[in-house]
Amino acid sequence: ETGVTQSPTHLIKTRGQQVTLRCSSQSGHNTVSWYQQALGQGPQFIFQYYREEENGRGNFPPRFSGLQFPNYSSELNVNALELDDSALYLCASTLGGGTGELFFGEGSRLTVL
């Protein structure tokens, strides 16, 4: 059984640029959630995808968007990067929609200069 993998692990962007982060779900999991974790804070829910559809969204602007693919892997896209977007972006998979035990990847650390 493979765990949740994320790429890239670290990246640096400048303000105004766009970024795509990728996630492969744990084997057998059909639901992916994305969280943003700022330094010294807990993870904040961005959105969830279930069966390739957005299943729910947190308090993030539309420049945060996502995709889920038929193999349940997922992307998080952020446009027009701002300095406050600097954070650890965590992908978590679970089975069956909703939220139960979240299996997290190790995250992608984004720095916006």
Next chain:
Amino acid sequence: QKEVEQDPGPLSVPEGAIVSLNCTYSNSAFQYFMWYRQYSRKGPELLMYTYSSGNKEDGRFTAQVDKSSKYISLFIRDSQPSDSATYLCASHTGGFKTIFGAGTRLFVKA
């Protein structure tokens, strides 16, 4: 007011001590309560998962939920240096969104 409040610490204890970590929450609709452990430069991993009020024990870890006071606790017995991590309490209503506290940094000194 944040839906889940947690003292960020840091909390430093000697090896073998009993550790008490606490959170409060404001949303009466929360039914599920969790504790995640996050090591430095890693993603969170689930430690304990409970439904409604009551206690749950797993080895050296005990989770307590008191819904009447909206209070969540995690106790760690015989703490070890390997327990040094950030502990995140979390809750959800059964929907799609899990709400996390800010995390408490714990240091266990050998």
